[in-house]
Amino acid sequence: MLATIQEMELLEETQLLADVIIQSETFVEYMEAKKQLSGNEEAQRLIADFNRKKEQHEEVQRFGRYHPDYDQVSKDIRELKRKMDKHEYVKVFKKAEKELEGLLNEVSGIIAHSVSDTIKVPTGNPFFDSMSCSGGCGSGKGCSCG
Template sequence: MMMTDEWINIIENAEELTAMLFSSEAVAQYRRAYDEVYSDAELAISIKGFTEMKERYEEVQRFGKYHPDYNRVMKSIRVQKRALDLNEQIATLRVAENDVQSILDGIGSLLAKSVSDAVKVPAGSVFVSDSSCATGCGTGGGCSCSA
């Protein structure tokens, strides 16, 4: 790909958009929440333990209920996940992540639609769920997509 003035302009605008995102309140809240979660030594240990248990869970899942540690691992992963889910710092981080993701989804949707309505955007985007094809054509729903 040859670098043209047009591409240089696009890259400069992308860098400007990135700088705007980094200076936004949503990203600032995300960074604060992230720092709060990962600077808490006790919480970091809990997250590490959960990550290790998740690896054990994936190993047990290969064999299902026939694995000798199946019941213990299944109970332990649920207990650890519940404890993390109920942690206020983690809940705040998840809300902040969702807020930043919503902004990124909106930017992606705007960019895609500015090129063409036919350009695909991620299916998880809230902007896609409002379209007539939100459930996809293979779900048996009332999709009105035109092929």
Template sequence: MFATYQSIEVLDLADELSEMINQSEAMADYHSAKRATFENKDTQEKIKKFAAMKERFDEVQRFGRYHPDYKETNRETRRLKRELDMDEVIITYRQAEMQVQSLLDQVGIMIGESVSEQVKVPVGNPFFEGKRRHGGGCSTGGGCGCSTG
């Protein structure tokens, strides 16, 4: 592939956009929350306990409910998961992740719409589902909300 002035300009603009995203407040919050997650000993202990129990549950799961420890292992795995989900550090981290995902979804939609109204833009946030631009249908008969025409 030969590089043209136009393709080099697009690459430069993409680098500039990625740098702006990396320097955004959402990304700074994400890195801060991620760091806090790894530095908090209580949170790390909860993660280790859950991971160990999840591994144990996966072993028991192979036999399903016929395994003698299935109910207890299932119950304990759910309890540890709930405990982890309610951890303030984890909550902050997940909120920061969602903030970054929302930013990336917005940028993706803007780029897609600048190319064409018919560009399909996959997004990770259900809020943007209605903003997807579907053209020509998607073989679901309009089940996804796109126009089938």
């Protein structure tokens, strides 16, 4: 399949948009937070401990409350998650990750809605995603989706 001139121009514009996002303060802060998190031994140990316990929890979940270790494993994973989430580098990373996700969602929405107002764009919020119009009503927002 040969690309048309329009498709090539679109790809070039897409690359320019990606470059702008990569140079944004939001992305730079995300990368810095990721670097700090990766370089912190305590944070990495907490993440590894949580991931190991998560695997154990998934195994216990197969049997549910009937598994003899269900209560203890469930308690342990909640405690590890809380401890991991309280670590400063984890908090900073999660905040930066959420801000970058918001930026990408906003850009996606702008692009989608410049094509059509009925395009469904995930917002990252399940409550609002479930309420948005799928574009299948055919009534031009007469279904209270807009």
